[in-house]
Amino acid sequence: MRYKRDPELIREVLGNKVQFILGDIACVYGGLLAGCSFFGGYPITPASEVAEGMARRLPRVKGTYIQMEDEIGSIAAVIGASWAGAKSMTATSGPGFSLMMENYGYAVMTETPCVIVNIQRTGPSTGQPTLGAQGDMMQAKWGTHGDFEAIALAPSTVQECMDFTVEAFNLAEKYRNPVCVMADGEMGHLRERVVIPDEKDLKIINRVPATIDKEKFIPFSNSQTRKSKVPDFPTFGSGYRTYVTGLTHNEKGFPATDKQPDHEKLVKRITSKITDDIDTLTNVEKLHLDDAKTVFVTYGASARPAESAMEMARSKGKKVGMLRLKLVWPFPYKEIQQLANHVDTIIVPEMNLGQIVHCVREYADGQCKVISAPKIGGEMHLPNELYSYLEGA
Amino acid sequence: MIEIKEDWCKGCGICIERCPVDALEESDEFNKKGIHPARLKEDNECNFCRLCELICPDLAITVFPDKDVKKDMKKTLLSPVGGKHK
Amino acid sequence: MPEVRTADKLNKKYLREAMWPTIFCNGCGHGVVLDYTFWAIEELKLDMDKTVFVSGIGCSSRLPGYINADGLHTTHGRAIAFATGIKAANPDLNVIIFTGDGDCSGIGGNHLIHAARRNIDITVIMINNFIYGMTGGQLAPTAPLGSIATTAPYGNIEQPFDICGLIKALGANYVARWPVSHPYKPVKSVKQAMEKKGFSMIEFLAPCPTAYGRRNKLGDIKKHWQWYDDNTILIEDYEKIMNYGTDQEKEEIKNKIQIGVFQDIEKPGFFEEYEKLLQRLQDTRGKGGKK
Numbered sequence: 116m117r118y119k120r121d122p123e124l125i126r127e128v129l130g131n132k133v134q135f136i137l138g139d140i141a142c143v144y145g146g147l148l149a150g151c152s153f154f155g156g157y158p159i160t161p162a163s164e165v166a167e168g169m170a171r172r173l174p175r176v177k178g179t180y181i182q183m184e185d186e187i188g189s190i191a192a193v194i195g196a197s198w199a200g201a202k203s204m205t206a207t208s209g210p211g212f213s214l215m216m217e218n219y220g221y222a223v224m225t226e227t228p229c230v231i232v233n234i235q236r237t238g239p240s241t242g243q244p245t246l247g248a249q250g251d252m253m254q255a256k257w258g259t260h261g262d263f264e265a266i267a268l269a270p271s272t273v274q275e276c277m278d279f280t281v282e283a284f285n286l287a288e289k290y291r292n293p294v295c296v297m298a299d300g301e302m303g304h305l306r307e308r309v310v311i312p313d314e315k316d317l318k319i320i321n322r323v324p325a326t327i328d329k330e331k332f333i334p335f336s337n338s339q340t341r342k343s344k345v346p347d348f349p350t351f352g353s354g355y356r357t358y359v360t361g362l363t364h365n366e367k368g369f370p371a372t373d374k375q376p377d378h379e380k381l382v383k384r385i386t387s388k389i390t391d392d393i394d395t396l397t398n399v400e401k402l403h404l405d406d407a408k409t410v411f412v413t414y415g416a417s418a419r420p421a422e423s424a425m426e427m428a429r430s431k432g433k434k435v436g437m438l439r440l441k442l443v444w445p446f447p448y449k450e451i452q453q454l455a456n457h458v459d460t461i462i463v464p465e466m467n468l469g470q471i472v473h474c475v476r477e478y479a480d481g482q483c484k485v486i487s488a489p490k491i492g493g494e495m496h497l498p499n500e501l502y503s504y505l506e507g508a
Numbered sequence: 509m510i511e512i513k514e515d516w517c518k519g520c521g522i523c524i525e526r527c528p529v530d531a532l533e534e535s536d537e538f539n540k541k542g543i544h545p546a547r548l549k550e551d552n553e554c555n556f557c558r559l560c561e562l563i564c565p566d567l568a569i570t571v572f573p574d575k576d577v578k579k580d581m582k583k584t585l586l587s588p589v590g591g592k593h594k
Numbered sequence: 595m596p597e598v599r600t601a602d603k604l605n606k607k608y609l610r611e612a613m614w615p616t617i618f619c620n621g622c623g624h625g626v627v628l629d630y631t632f633w634a635i636e637e638l639k640l641d642m643d644k645t646v647f648v649s650g651i652g653c654s655s656r657l658p659g660y661i662n663a664d665g666l667h668t669t670h671g672r673a674i675a676f677a678t679g680i681k682a683a684n685p686d687l688n689v690i691i692f693t694g695d696g697d698c699s700g701i702g703g704n705h706l707i708h709a710a711r712r713n714i715d716i717t718v719i720m721i722n723n724f725i726y727g728m729t730g731g732q733l734a735p736t737a738p739l740g741s742i743a744t745t746a747p748y749g750n751i752e753q754p755f756d757i758c759g760l761i762k763a764l765g766a767n768y769v770a771r772w773p774v775s776h777p778y779k780p781v782k783s784v785k786q787a788m789e790k791k792g793f794s795m796i797e798f799l800a801p802c803p804t805a806y807g808r809r810n811k812l813g814d815i816k817k818h819w820q821w822y823d824d825n826t827i828l829i830e831d832y833e834k835i836m837n838y839g840t841d842q843e844k845e846e847i848k849n850k851i852q853i854g855v856f857q858d859i860e861k862p863g864f865f866e867e868y869e870k871l872l873q874r875l876q877d878t879r880g881k882g883g884k885k
Contacts, residue, residue, distance in 0.1 A: 117685070153683050175875050179682040179868065184708040188675035191668065191705075195648070195679025198666060199687065203679070221669050351664045351680060352687050354643040358610075358659055360667035369613060369659070511602070518620035525816045526775075543620075561601045562633070562777035565618065565625025567609070570602040 118152035118178055118201060122314045128175045132311050138276045138302040139164035139206075141309055142232050143172060145280025146204050148311070149319060151230075152178040153203035155192035157185055157211060160244040161300040162234040165206035186211035190218040190231070197227045198359065200350040202284055204230035208300075209238045212251055212258070219293055220259035221361045226335070226346070226385060228287035228322055232280065232296045234303035237493050246493025247300025249415055249466040255295045256444050262382055264389040266396075267295040267444040269415035273307035279441070285320040286396075290389055291345050297443065299466065301416040301495060325349040329356075335381070336366040344388035390445055397447040400439040403429065407436025409460045409505060412451070412475055414440040417464045417496055424501035435505060443471065448478040455479035462504050464488035464496050509572040510548045510560070516568035519543035523560040523569060529553040532560065604632045608642070610662045617656060621807075621815035623774040623800025627721055628657055630777065631690075634784035645688040648677045650702060653728045653802075654694035654721040671702030674709045677716050685715070685865045690788065695722040695736040699757050706757075710764040710793050715863040717787050718795040720757065723802035731805035742809045758797055762857045767792035769856040773799040773822040783855065792863040799826070799851065829854035 125147050136144070142165050146154070154173055156166035166182065173180040179196075183189040189205045196203040207215065212233050222229055235251045237243040251258075255267045266286050268279040276298055283294040325332055325347040327339055334357045338346050349355035362370040363378045371377040389396070402425065404410065411421040418439045428435040438454060440447060451474075455461065461483055463472040469487040476485045488504055490496050510532075517539060523546050524532045531552035534544045546569075548554065561571045605611075609632075618624050635645075642663045649655035651670040658665035668676045677689045698706055698720050709716065725743060726732040733743040735755040742749060762769045768790045772780040780798070787794035799822060801807060807818040827850040835843050 118683075153679065155679060155682075174868075174872055175879075177872055177876075181678065181682060183675065183678070184704050187672060188678075188705050188708070191672040191675035192679030192682065194668075195666065195676035196683035197679075199646075199680040199683035201683035203683070217669055218672065351646050351666075352644050352684055356642070356663050358665040358667070360659075360665075361669060362667065367612075516615055518615075520620035520815050522621070522815065522819060525819070559777065562629060562781075563626055563775070564601075564629070565620075565622055566616065567601055567605055567625065567629055567632075570600045572600065 120150035120152075121176065124176055126311070126314075128172050129311055133308065134311070135306055135308055136273065137164055138270075138273045138298060138305050138307075139234065140168045141273045141276035142206065142280045142296065142298070143168035144309070144311065145277040146230070146284070147172060147176060148277075148317060149202060149281045149284035150321075151202045151204050151284065153193065153196035153201040154178070154180050155183045155189040155196070155203070155205055156180075157183055157189050157207065159186075159208045159211050161236060161247070161303045162206045162208045162211075162232065164303070165232060165234070186214040187218065190215040190222075190229075193229050194218060194222050194225075194227050197229050198351050200352070202228070202288070204232065204280075204284075206232040206234065208234050208236045208244075209251055210241065212254065216254075216259045220261060220263065222293040223259070223263045223385065224361050225359050226291040227293070228291050229293045230280065230283045230287055230296065231293060232298065235297060235299040237491065243493045245300065245304075247303070247416060247466065247495075248491065248493065249297070249299055249417065249470070250491075252297060252443060252465075252467070252470045255297060262386065264292070264386045265295065265444040266290065266292055266389065266442070267297050268441060269297045269443050270302060271415055271418045271439065273302065273305055274309045275441075276302060277309055277311075281317065281319075285318065288320050288322045289345070291322065291348065292385075292389060297415065299416050300493075322348045324353070325355055329354060333366050334368050335364060337384070344384055344391070393445055393447070393449070396442060396445060397450060398442040399447055399450055400441060401436070402439070403436040404438065404454070406434050408434045408458055409462065410435070410454060410458050411437040411501070412440070412454075412461050412463050412471075413437065413465075414443050414471065415466075417466055420496040420498045420501055421464050423498035424505065427498060427502055428505050433505060440471075446474050446478075448474070451475055451478040452480070455482040458483050460484045460486060462486045462488050462501070464490070464501055466490055466495065510554065511570045511572065512546055512548075513568040514539040514545040515541075516566045517543060517545035518566055519545065520565065521546070523564055526559055526563060528557060528559065529555060601629075604636055608632050608635065608662055610660055613659050616660060618653065619802075619804045621801065621803040621818070622653070623723065623798070623802070624653055624657065624721060626774040627654075627719065627798050627800065628660060630774075630781045630784055631657075631661075631719070633781045634788060637781075637785050638788055640688055640788070644686065645690065646680055647690050647692060648673045648680065649692040650694070650697035651728070652694040652697050652726070653723075654692050655697060657692045671697050671700065672705060673697070674702060674705040674716070674718065678709060678714050681714060681716060681865065688788070689716045691716060691718045693718060693720050694727075695720065695724065695757070696726045696734045699755050700735050707760070707764065710761050710766045710795070712864045713765070713767065713792045713861055715791055715865055716793060717790075718793070719784070719787075719798065720795060721798045721800050722757075723800050723806060725802055725806040727802045727805045731809065741806070743806075744809075758795070758856050761793075761795050765859075765861060766795060766857065767861055767863075768794035768858055770795075771797040771799065771851075771853050771856070773826055773853060774801075775819055775822050786858075791866070792861055799853070826851045826853045828852070829856065
């Protein structure tokens with residue numbers, strides 16, 4: 116392995132501690148800080164700047180950058196590089212995300228850690244390339260065929276674009292699953308101030324490499340060295356001679372396509388390894404929830420006008436609060452259940468025709484009213500538009 | 509001396525067809541899969557060319573050079589990547 | 595007499611016996627390609643801990659499962675893109691790809707073209723049986739004109755794909771095509787391809803009696819294997835006859851498939867050039883390069 120994460124070299128390449136940069140470039144910074152050493156990308160508005168930023172900086176920290184021939188090749192190369200030991204990521208938007216779905220499922224089935232940054236734009240199809248939206252949220256969870264668990268984060272500021280990319284790598288390495296960073300065109304092309312954290316304030320998690328005796332190692336089962344459903348990682352080239360396949364496989368990795376118990380055991384393990392940890396994974400921001408009777412449940416770019424609307428309402432004495440989801444998948448259902456218990460109305464502003472609102476409705480379970488506040492067409496909600504939803508409060 | 513792993517043989521007959529001195533035939537017994545595997549004839553002219561070993565799709569044939577064979581080996585054992593074993 | 599390497603010893607060293615016997619039909623040419631690969635690896639003395647086999651989907655793509663080394667069985671047509679990633683993360687690994695004619699030139703055509711163009715340091719062993727065998731016998735891009743398949747029941751009206759011609763035009767370092775019926779030259783060719791830096795491709799013409807042979811009146815296994823002997827011609831012979839032969843001779847060989855080594859050159863590979871780029875950047879670092 117050529118790449119070794121060198122914190123000094125990384126900070127030398129990143130530059131000043133406080134900078135004024137694009138959201139796309141903040142994702143690049145986050146990847147480099149986490150130790151990303153392979154980027155396979157393809158140009159697509161509004162995520163081209165991520166590829167350009169990586170093309171500039173990754174060779175300078177001795178990583179490898181390849182512009183692949185299409186998005187399918189990009190995600191394939193990212194998965195291959197991950198199996199050879201590199202932390203790898205790719206960046207795309209709606210149309211590219213749709214193309215990547217088959218191999219996204221492959222990464223889930225073979226338990227490969229990787230990061231996909233999706234700078235969402237309006238759809239369906241080519242849509243409005245330069246304007247943002249939040250139309251892929253359900254696709255991150257249900258896009259590929261079959262049963263699986265997704266992990267997705269939604270940044271609301273450019274600083275979060277950077278922090279959440281580092282967090283995405285940590286979660287990917289810990290759970291051996293692909294992780295999506297669901298930014299959007301508004302965040303991607305916004306310039307804001309970021310502060311690059313020092314090495315001592317940064318938490319980096321790496322995959323646990325396989326170290327036990329080669330005869331005894333079982334590649335696709337609970338870990339043999341610690342209590343976890345995530346197996347240790349037998350990097351290619353370390354002598355474990357693993358056979359990795361997307362077919363349903365038994366614990367040794369050999370195809371077992373005609374046996375029902377094998378498939379059930381495998382799929383239940385790779386889904387429950389994430390859902391078991393729902394309490395530690397849940398990551399939300401709560402504003403004024405202790406006395407609120409009407410609450411905005413929001414994520415990503417639409418959290419910003421929602422917060423303004425909430426402040427406007429508060430200044431007039433209305434009891435309004437906000438719950439911002441930082442980790443959207445696996446869905447923090449316990450928070451919604453608790454919230455629905457003691458409020459009257461939940462409003463869900465989204466830059467799509469209503470996607471996460473369905474989950475909120477499911478877990479609110481009739482305990483309160485759930486109203487969707489959709490807006491499509493590439494424009495963010497205006498605070499007074501959201502304020503008008505509060506008229507009844 | 510030719511050893512054929514009977515349970516690996518699928519009975520395709522390519523070794524029998526391609527042997528240049530016609531030294532192989534189908535045996536009368538069945539293997540576990542109900543196939544007649546190939547076997548060396550009782551009375552054979554095998555010159556250790558190793559073609560059967562190289563061409564068997566199931567890797568079931570191994571050719572051993574006999575140390576105390578009665579007839580002289582007319583050809584030395586060929587190396588599959590070209591040239592001869594010295 | 596020195597110790598002779600026999601098939602038995604090779605099997606013990608390289609075969610993953612837990613997965614044996616193969617899923618291949620009797621008379622299939624895929625097992626023979628596995629055989630040739632083992633002999634070539636043995637000759638080169640490759641370190642099996644540092645070798646990775648990548649494959650797509652299909653009968654040919656089941657081969658890495660039978661080899662006792664790291665294997666990656668990926669999605670249909672994308673094996674070459676996965677292999678590019680593996681090589682990028684760790685250029686010291688030997689990466690060998692097993693793929694089929696439909697997997698490589700149909701759905702995977704784009705990845706094949708760009709990997710050859712970039713001269714990525716991998717070896718592609720493509721097994722061409724003119725049909726999509728695993729799914730039951732559908733038409734493949736390389737099927738000869740007029741052949742029958744389940745999705746072309748009245749005969750194929752499309753021109754077949756000459757993959758070796760395409761890869762040669764893209765400037766890959768080593769391009770060859772061999773039938774599986776005669777062992778010595780293909781084994782040597784596989785060894786040369788693996789030793790070579792840069793993109794090397796070997797196309798193996800393998801018979802598929804079950805899906806292709808039955809439908810195209812190629813009779814039983816013996817007759818099908820004989821078809822390959824009758825309808826292939828070495829490149830040198832082809833050129834000699836085309837330049838100096840009589841009209842009747844030219845007519846006879848006009849439609850035969852050419853076999854042999856098409857191209858054998860030395861161009862620098864992608865990762866060699868990338869290393870030079872990294873070195874250039876490190877050199878300018880001391881002189882205060884801009885961001």
